[in-house]
Amino acid sequence: MAASIFSKTQFTILSILLTLTLVFALGAAEDGFVRAMDRKLLGLKKQKFSHFQFYWHDIYSGKNPSALPIIQPPKNSSKNGFGVVSMIDDPLTEGPELSSKLLGKAQGFYGLASQTEAALIMAMNFHIMQGKYNGSTLTILGRNNVFNKVREMPVIGGSGLFRFASGYAHASTHKFNPSNGDAVVEVIFPAFDLCDDKDWLLSEISRRGGWARSWTSLAEDGFVRAMDRKLLGLKKQKFSHFRFFFHDIYSGKNPSALSIIQPPKNSSKIGFGVVSMIDDPLTEGPELSSKLLGKAQGFYGLASQTEAALIVAMNFHIMQGKYNGSTLTILGRNNVFNKVREMPVIGGSGLFRFASGYAHASTHKFNPSNGDAVVEYNVYVLHY
Ligand SMILES: *[C@@H]1O[C@H](CO)[C@@H](O)[C@H](O)[C@H]1NC(C)=O
Ligand SMILES: *[C@@H]1O[C@H](CO)[C@@H](O)[C@H](O)[C@H]1NC(C)=O
Ligand SMILES: *[C@@H]1O[C@H](CO)[C@@H](O)[C@H](O)[C@H]1NC(C)=O
């Protein structure tokens, strides 16, 4: 009885809200397709902080591989497999054995984006298949130097219960078979999400004095638990400006950029569909000989049939000073003949955890005969 009255009241409120929304929509649409919204209408509850743990199986061998090389650049142009790309549909399990409970799938691709290290650019969705998160996804885009003990990659978004998610994943190899490339990787990650409150879990965790010991007793569904965000130790958010020169080199004996996909000539207008892998030096000054500050590793593809507009996905791997080893992740549109192009910074690792911001790229020098370019980057980042 009480429940039905309650739901009737809720329904009335909802109707009023919907009516207001419609009136508002008609009255206030800017540009016809966009309008301001009250974020309360999204129904977002208190932001939560959760910790997930599972094992990721990357299987190349046997009759049922979960990983498939989809791009093999010409051997003579590729050092150490630079430019090789694999598509994955990797099982995520509760324990290190493939036979243990299936929690989800890691679906996406990774490519070798370094000419000197086993550093991948990885883009994948963790599709969760168990418990209350069943059907929700978390999206990862970051740098993974596979022979490092612990690799950190940003969680850049999500769907379902993970809408507006941000966070980071820690991957550490549990088992690796160099003869066939099969790997089992333990993935642990704290990620913010915005679903139901679990304050009791948080208080329980703090009562027990830390999260490491409380894992087993508090884990929901075995692979996820709420966490107190204070345990992250995030300090005050800072705003930084980084400036460097990006060298995209196709010519000579040591190119830093390699075309890895060339669509059939008859199907491609002005190179639409061409994709390059890059391991581009980032230097302090416009000369390649100036101080090396890091590498831009990732790829870009021509995604317009009318303009030189690229989709760019890359990690800025910083190699100097206190940011040495930290990465910033960029995913955006770059219309290369515009004076200034702006691309979003969508995340980061290390000192750039939870980074957001934007990069301004402006061409310093371009050689149309071989495609070599020097581009000035000014990157504005909010980070902790
Ligand atoms: C690779 O080999 C092919 C065929 O021999 C040749 O056409 C091409 O120019 C070579 N590429 C490089 C980068 O050496
Ligand atoms: C997860 O959701 C799918 C699709 O709704 C459903 O078929 C499946 O049984 C669910 N799995 C579990 C373990 O709840
Ligand atoms: C391109 O040419 C190839 C070989 O002539 C042909 O098989 C293919 O259908 C063509 N593709 C398009 C999109 O016209």
Ligand SMILES: *[C@@H]1O[C@H](CO)[C@@H](O)[C@H](O)[C@H]1NC(C)=O
């Ligand atoms: C950056 O870190 C790497 C790995 O820890 C180290 O080998 C290198 O010497 C460091 N470089 C600088 C300039 O501090």
